[in-house]
Amino acid sequence: MxxxxxxxxxxxxxxxxxxxxxxxxxxxxxxxxxxxxxxxxxxxxxxxxxxxxxxxxxxxxxxxxxxxxxxxxxxxxxxxxxxxxxxxxxxxxxxxxxxxxxxxxQVRTPEAGEGGGAAEIEWSDLLDAGLIVHGSAARRRERMGELLGIGYANGKQFHKRCSTFRITRKEFAEALEQLEREGI
CATH class of the missing domain: 3.40.1360.10 (Dna Topoisomerase Vi A Subunit; Chain: A, domain 2)
Structure with a gap:
């Protein structure tokens, strides 16, 4: 239970x-x-x-x-x-x-992840990863949300969730590598 x-x-x-x-x-x-x-x-x-x-x-x-x-x-x-x-x-x-x-x-809490304090994932990280301002940004965010366990969101909300759930650079990089391996 x-x-x-x-x-x-x-x-x-x-x-x-x-x-x-x-x-x-x-x-x-x-x-x-x-x-x-x-x-x-x-x-x-x-x-x-x-x-x-x-x-x-x-x-x-x-x-x-x-x-x-x-x-x-x-x-x-x-x-x-x-x-x-x-x-x-x-x-x-x-x-x-x-x-x-x-x-x-795979429940997420606002305090989850390593690092606490300031957000590790910056807006520029989303841009560099093709999660915003990219022809496939919505599909890429959807899959990244699945991989990170934070669900689908638009760019602004995705960035906020990365911060809220304290997604680490390591978690982000591993999910991005998987995304690239899948060719998305």
Whole structure:
């Protein structure tokens, strides 16, 4: 059983998580997250810790940002869009149990990584790596997000996640090498 409470968007996400492992969840009710749900998430963080596990789409990112702003020290788990793709959309509810377990094993915290302090990954690193201002930047960021376990994001958000999750130069370089080996 996972010690932390997992924050998901809806009931079908809870069902999918419980198919994969034993865990307690808090459902946000989708994008309509309200004050009472946020208070429950704060309480869960105080008592057990929280892992935010939302869909890899725009509404899921919106919910993740709302929760992280309110509970800044919460943990984050990410699925790739491919792992979350179903015949009627993208969501945690479509992910295989193995993908859910993998995402929750690779949970990220704002304090994770070596180094603490100032961000190691600079905007110029993203430019040099072809993650911004490049014909394949979006695809490259998507794969780098998968390799680093921080999910897909636009350039500005990707840079922020590298800083927030304290991605080290070593982690970044290893992921970039893998990206190059894959020819992306």
């Amino acid at each position: 996972i010690r932390e409470v997992i924050v998901v968007e809806g009931k079908e996400d809870t069902v999918a998580v419980r198919r994969a492992l034993e865990a307690d969840t808090i459902e946000t009710g989708g994008s309509a997250i309200n004050e009472s749900v946020l208070r429950r998430i704060e309480l869960a963080q105080e008592r057990r810790g929280v892992i935010v596990f939302t869909d890899p789409d725009a509404p899921g990112e919106r919910i993740r940002k709302i929760v992280a702003a309110r509970v800044p020290d919460c943990k984050h788990a990410f699925l790739t869009k491919d792992e979350a793709r179903g015949k009627d959309g993208i969501g945690v509810e479509h992910a295989a149990p193995e993908a859910i377990r993998r995402a929750l094993e």
